Amino acid sequence: MEEVQQDQYNGKKYLAYFGSVHNEFRIPEILSIADILNINITILEEQIKVSPFVVVGLSCDSDAQRIAERSVTLKAFLEVWGEAATYDHLQEEVKSFANANRDLIEIISPKSFKFVVEAYGRKLTKAQQVEKMDRFKFLNFSGQIAMKDPQNTFWILEDIGEHAPPEVLPKKIYFTREVGLGRRDLIDKYTLKRRKYLGTTSMDAELSLISANQARVRAGSLMVDPFVGTGSFLVACAHFGAVTVGGDIDIRVLRGKTEDGETKNINSNFQQYELQPFLLDLIRLDHSTNNLWKNTPLFDAIVTDPPYGVRAGAKKVGLKKQSLKRLENDQLPEGFVPHITQTVAYSVPEVMADLLDFAARNLVVGGYLVYWLPTTNDYKPSDIPTHPCLELIANSEQPMSTKWRRRLITVKKTIPFDHKQHSKELVWPEINVDVAHANYAMKRMNDPNRMDRPLQGSSVT
Amino acid sequence: MKLLTHNILQSNVKGVKNGYPLMLKATKITILDVPVNFEFIKNIMGRIDYQVLRAVAIALGYTELPAEIPGDADTNEDFMRKLHHALQNIEVEEGELQCKESGRVFPINNGIPNMLLHENEV
Numbered sequence: 001m002e003e004v005q006q007d008q009y010n011g012k013k014y015l016a017y018f019g020s021v022h023n024e025f026r027i028p029e030i031l032s033i034a035d036i037l038n039i040n041i042t043i044l045e046e047q048i049k050v051s052p053f054v055v056v057g058l059s060c061d062s063d064a065q066r067i068a069e070r071s072v073t074l075k076a077f078l079e080v081w082g083e084a085a086t087y088d089h090l091q092e093e094v095k096s097f098a099n100a101n102r103d104l105i106e107i108i109s110p111k112s113f114k115f116v117v118e119a120y121g122r123k124l125t126k127a128q129q130v131e132k133m134d135r136f137k138f139l140n141f142s143g144q145i146a147m148k149d150p151q152n153t154f155w156i157l158e159d160i161g162e163h164a165p166p167e168v169l170p171k172k173i174y175f176t177r178e179v180g181l182g183r184r185d186l187i188d189k190y191t192l193k194r195r196k197y198l199g200t201t202s203m204d205a206e207l208s209l210i211s212a213n214q215a216r217v218r219a220g221s222l223m224v225d226p227f228v229g230t231g232s233f234l235v236a237c238a239h240f241g242a243v244t245v246g247g248d249i250d251i252r253v254l255r256g257k258t259e260d261g262e263t264k265n266i267n268s269n270f271q272q273y274e275l276q277p278f279l280l281d282l283i284r285l286d287h288s289t290n291n292l293w294k295n296t297p298l299f300d301a302i303v304t305d306p307p308y309g310v311r312a313g314a315k316k317v318g319l320k321k322q323s324l325k326r327l328e329n330d331q332l333p334e335g336f337v338p339h340i341t342q343t344v345a346y347s348v349p350e351v352m353a354d355l356l357d358f359a360a361r362n363l364v365v366g367g368y369l370v371y372w373l374p375t376t377n378d379y380k381p382s383d384i385p386t387h388p389c390l391e392l393i394a395n396s397e398q399p400m401s402t403k404w405r406r407r408l409i410t411v412k413k414t415i416p417f418d419h420k421q422h423s424k425e426l427v428w429p430e431i432n433v434d435v436a437h438a439n440y441a442m443k444r445m446n447d448p449n450r451m452d453r454p455l456q457g458s459s460v461t
Numbered sequence: 462m463k464l465l466t467h468n469i470l471q472s473n474v475k476g477v478k479n480g481y482p483l484m485l486k487a488t489k490i491t492i493l494d495v496p497v498n499f500e501f502i503k504n505i506m507g508r509i510d511y512q513v514l515r516a517v518a519i520a521l522g523y524t525e526l527p528a529e530i531p532g533d534a535d536t537n538e539d540f541m542r543k544l545h546h547a548l549q550n551i552e553v554e555e556g557e558l559q560c561k562e563s564g565r566v567f568p569i570n571n572g573i574p575n576m577l578l579h580e581n582e583v
Contacts, residue, residue, distance in 0.1 A: 220500030222508075243501050245466065254573055277495045280549070281466040284575040288583075291473040292576055294481055298469050298508050317583050364508070 006044040011057040013044065014064050015080050015176050017157065018052040019184045020073035020206065024396035025408065027054065029213050032394070032410070033070045036216045039063045051159050052120055053174065055080070065180035070240070072209040074182030078155055082175045087135050094136060094175045108177075111143045111151035119170070121160035132156050136175065153178040189273075190235060196272055197256055197264040199230040203305055203372075207398070207408075208236035214394060214410045215301040215370040217242040222280075223301040226287045226358065229253060231266035233303040238270065238278035242301065247285040249316070249343070254282045288316035288346055288354055297364040297416075305372040306351045308440045316346040348374065348437045352385045356411075357424045360389040363413040368393070373407045376436045376443060383435040389415045389422055403447065462556075462574050464517055465548040468509045470574070472560030472567075474582045480560055482513045483567070487521055487556035497545045503535045506544065518547040 006013075018026045027043055034041040042057035052075070058064050064077035082093030098105050115136075117129040124132075133156065143151070154177055158170040190205035192198055203211070211233055217223050219241030225233045228246030230253065238244050246266060248254050256265020270279045285292055352373070359369035369390065375383065384392060384407075394410040472480030515526045525543045534540055558567040558574055565582070568575050 220498065220504040222501070222505055241500075243498065249577065251573070251575070255571065277498065281462055282573050283462075283466065283470070284573055284577055286577055286583075291480075292470065294469050294471050294510070296508065300504070317578055318580060 006055060009042060009044055009057050011042065011059060013080050014056055014058050014179065015078040015157075015174055016054045016056050017075045017078055017155070017176075018054070018073050019075035019182065020210075022073065022207070022210070022396070022398060023050060024048050024398070025207075025210050026073040028394035028396055028410065029073045029210050030056070030067055030071055032214050032216055033067045034063075036070070036213075036218055037063075037066050039067060041067070050162065053157065053159055053172075061179040068180030068182045070213060071182045072184060072186050072206055072213070075184060076155065076178050076182060077180040078157075078174070078176035079179050080174060080176050083172055085170070085172060087132070087173065090173050090175055091135055091138070095138070098139065105139075108152055109141045109143060111141075112146035112149075113141055113143055113152040113154065114145060114147055114150040115154050115156060117156045119158035119160050121162050121164050122158070122166075124158075186239070190239070192232075195269060196262075197230050197266065197269050199253065201305065201307075202230045203232035205232075205236070208232045209239070211303050211370050211372075211408060212236040212240055212242075214408065215303045215368045217301050217303075221300040222298065223303060224299050225302070225304045226285065226355070227304050227306050228266070228282065229305070231269055233305070234266065234279065235269055235273060235275065237301065237303060238275040239273070241278070243278055243280050245280050245283070245299075247283045247287065249284070249286050251284050254284060286317045287358070288318075288350070291361075293358075293362050295361065297367070297413075298362050300364060300367045302355075302359055302363065302367075302369045302371070304355070304370075306348070306355060307346070308348050308351070308374045308437070317343055347431075347433075348440045349385070349431045349433050349435060352437075353424065353428050353431050356385055356387040356390060357427070359411065359413060360387050360417045360422055360427075365413055365416055367413050369409075369411045369413070371409055373409055374437055374440050375405050375407060376440075377403050377405065378436040379405060379407070380436065383437060384409060385432070387411075387422070387427055389413055389417055404444065462553045462569050462572055463549050464514055464521075464551050464553075465505070465509065466574070467517060467553075467558070468514050468548070470558070470576065472558075472563065472565060473576075474560055474563045474565045474578060477560060477562045479562060482510065482517075483558040484561055485517050485520070485553065485556065485558055487553045487569075489553075489555035490521060491552045491554055493550045493552050495545075495549045497542055498549075499538070499541055502541045502545050502548075505548075506530070506534060509548070514544075514547055518551065521551055521553075523547055523551060 020026055040059060044055045044057055068074055068077045081097040082090050084090040084093050115133045117124060117132050157174045159172045160168060160170045186209055187206045192202055192204055217237045217240045221242040223237040223242040224245040226247045228248045231246055234244040234246050256263060266282060270276045355371060390411040391414045393412050396408045398406050400406060467485055470483060472483055511530050518526055526547055531537050531540050552572060553569055554572050556569045
């Protein structure tokens with residue numbers, strides 16, 4: 001993506017009007033969708049801001065429409081007819097736009113239409129909305145006003161700002177024409193509130209769908225989550241047409257439960273959304289024992305929320321210290337029952353190293369690993385683990401409280417895996433533990449003010 | 462467990478040099494009717510070990526796969542349907558996977574293969 005100043009940009013400008021409160025996730029999401037669809041997009045404003053309005057450059061309405069059709073963070077893509085700090089100036093801007101685009105106005109004028117007036121940071125009364133619409137009567141459209149299914153929708157949008165006193169005037173007002181609506185409706189469709197099988201770590205619908213978009217999954221993709229839990233990412237990726245595989249160390253999570261004679265598990269969630277053909281298999285596995293998969297590129301995407309021991313225990317197969325002492329010369333200890341597998345704690349930096357190793361080996365070149373990294377306000381960019389086969393594409397933070405954060409990391413496999421250069425021992429002779437996410441579970445447990453729910457977003461209530 | 466999953470899993474018992482492919486024994490099979498997904502079949506065709514798939518499909522009674530992948534595989538709908546059937550419709554509900562080198566058995570119950578290793582195997 002090229003960095004271009006707005007006043008130097010000669011292409012067509014569109015206003016991205018976001019519905020999502022996840023400010024750091026919005027631009028990465030539309031950039032990944034543009035990437036999936038091979039669309040050129042230029043971000044013409046600061047990428048991370050609180051306001052829901054971001055001006056972007058796109059070559060045509062249909063490109064804007066196609067991106068919007070897959071976006072869950074976007075409310076709408078809008079064609080900008082004018083932007084100004086006051087209504088008087090905005091009227092002038094819209095008049096000159098109409099004069100300069102007579103062909104477009106001629107096409108639009110006879111069609112049915114409606115106006116929508118919204119302000120960011122303030123609720124407008126019906127009377128206020130009408131007063132603002134009336135300022136654009138001069139457009140004199142000949143078509144019918146249609147509140148339901150109009151052919152064109154014009155959005156008048158004020159950017160005031162959160163918590164502004166009533167006398168504060170808008171920083172900017174936009175007059176725009178809708179070219180594409182985002183898929184905020186999917187957040188309701190996949191809401192955890194109505195999902196039958198859930199666990200304490202189920203990821204909310206919006207963040208799951210954003211993760212799937214970051215992973216660029218599309219019809220025909222093969223996707224895996226090695227820490228599948230109740231399958232939130234599988235469902236989101238299946239929605240976009242990926243065939244999905246899930247692994248977990250905990251057989252109870254994979255089997256699910258029976259309540260009131262009804263079996264609730266990942267399968268039943270797929271049935272609930274009529275996505276069964278997109279669930280390939282569930283496998284009981286221990287992610288720390290890599291090389292479980294054939295040593296060739298297999299997956300288009302890995303999307304996962306690795307365990308970190310706060311809500312779900314981060315475990316791997318291993319001998320507890322006491323047993324280790326007893327186990328000498330590979331002999332089974334006295335009274336040892338081989339089929340009861342012991343598990344030991346699995347530190348976050350170790351989990352991350354295994355995850356990147358897995359991605360480097362088993363993603364196809366051009367495939368994506370998208371994962372959630374639990375961290376603290378001591379986070380520094382060098383905490384993000386790196387691998388010579390993988391390139392960092394996006395890194396977005398979700399604040400959970402003043403101290404706790406989690407980050408959505410997107411990496412792309414750019415170089416084929418070579419055993420001679422890229423084995424785990426060569427890439428990580430030592431695991432870097434000088435990172436904010438080291439001992440995460442313990443830090444979190446010792447925090448008297450810990451909050452287990454995100455500050456923002458639609459967590460289950 | 463579908464045969465596609467069998468095709469991409471291997472044994473990772475400590476010390477095993479060649480854990481692929483796993484031997485498959487099935488005691489209960491269900492034939493599913495998953496709609497054919499041509500985009501998916503085209504996408505993964507080159508990632509699977511065709512001879513491993515064909516051998517295990519034959520062992521489970523599905524003999525329709527040709528000896529070799531046809532030259533026009535990614536436009537040959539008839540072949541893709543057969544490949545799809547072998548990969549996604551034959552569901553092993555009960556059975557086991559076995560590592561040829563170590564003899565280690567990985568049970569499959571309710572369609573879920575259990576690839577967990579014991580403490581002394583990692």
